[in-house]
Amino acid sequence: MRLVTVGTGTVVPDPGRASACLWVERDTERIVMDCGTGALQGLARAGLPWGDVSHLLVSHFHTDHINDIPALVFALRHGLATPRTAPLHIAGPVGMRPLMERWAKALGDWLLDPGFPVSVSGLAPEEVFPLGDATLRIHPTPHTDESIALRVDAPEGSLGYTGDTGPSDALADFLAGVDILVTECSLPDELAADKHLTPSRCAKLATRARPGTLVVTHVYPQLRERDVADGIRRAGYEGRVVLAQDGAPFAIGEATG
């Protein structure tokens, strides 16, 4: 499995960090997790084959996580040298389908009928969703009414993504033992808010979840100037921690495709 942190920023415009987006590829799956403002350009900038995306998975409905969904579908419809025939599976929290339908009313029927099959699913917690021979599971996060974290378990390894979240021991337990845990870390500890994490809260989450590598993303400008990884270590986390950059690649287990 291969992970690229395509967009590591937030809602704040940033010349170095697009809004939230991860690229995950393994076997025949090409997965985009979140697709915030700037994600489509970020996929191209990272040299990723965005036209091959098979799944678009969404953590919640804030604009820094969904804004480029219509742009991606429009690019798949009009921007490929060879017209696409492969289906696109879009999945997110309950409410994903109504959101896409409202967007289609405003933007055009092409959004749900772009010339190739599009499926849209709202995911319910406790279900297990197949991704080839891997599985996707979700867990609610304390951020918005609908927000979820994502976990992919594959034969070669596992990946967790918090989406946006406040502190939650239940979330840490859900993400326990993944090879790579991509976690948000929005704000410095002195600006702690209920619905986001800070370095010390990331340390607590990771100490409980014990990932192979902690990859930190969704960093607000107030925090970026500091050494986020050091802050997490100073708060007591003893595992490997990396501050994500736009376009940075990570390997999980043996590459399978």
Ligand SMILES: [Zn+2]
């Ligand atoms: Zn966000």
Ligand SMILES: [Zn+2]
């Ligand atoms: Zn959010």
